[in-house]
Amino acid sequence: MKKIECYIQPYDLDTVAEALAVEGVVGMSVAEVKGFGVQRGFVRGENVKPGEFRFHPKMKVEMVVLEKDVERIIAAIQASLKSKQIGEGKIFVLPVADAVRTRTGERGRDAIM
Ligand SMILES: Nc1ncnc2c1ncn2[C@@H]1O[C@H](COP(=O)(O)OP(=O)(O)OP(=O)(O)O)[C@@H](O)[C@H]1O
Numbered sequence: 521m522k523k524i525e526c527y528i529q530p531y532d533l534d535t536v537a538e539a540l541a542v543e544g545v546v547g548m549s550v551a552e553v554k555g556f557g558v559q560r561g562f563v564r565g566e567n568v569k570p571g572e573f574r575f576h577p578k579m580k581v582e583m584v585v586l587e588k589d590v591e592r593i594i595a596a597i598q599a600s601l602k603s604k605q606i607g608e609g610k611i612f613v614l615p616v617a618d619a620v621r622t623r624t625g626e627r628g629r630d631a632i633m
């Protein structure tokens with residue numbers, strides 16, 4: 521199992537969530553966060569002093585999926601984001617040690633399917 525964690529523009533949330541639902545993702549959590557990437561929240565061309573940064577509102581979308589589905593889901597997220605502007609988004613893939621469905625005690629892939 522892997523966790524796909526992606527940071528996107530808030531206005532892209534519905535498009536991304538719909539694309540993920542089409543891919544058959546069975547669970548997802550979203551949170552409003554603030555963040556910055558390599559431009560440290562500034563647009564290109566601005567004179568950024570060392571150590572300066574600006575937070576911008578982002579949505580964090582996370583889902584635990586089977587390893588075999590990771591590349592397909594990444595491709596679906598990328599395809600649903602079309603701005604190709606800086607700050608568009610970033611995806612991280614993390615290992616997941618285990619999962620538990622509390623109601624039944626199912627573990628691992630049984631708990632997420
Ligand atoms: N290394 C990181 N660790 C944690 N969160 C990050 C990291 N990089 C980016 N993020 C989150 O992802 C959001 C989107 O990042 P962003 O798309 O700006 O990445 P980037 O690498 O700067 O690419 P680009 O050059 O296209 O802007 C950030 O606002 C932040 O919330």
Ligand SMILES: [Mg+2]
Pocket residue numbers: 556557558559560606607608
């Ligand atoms: Mg950036």
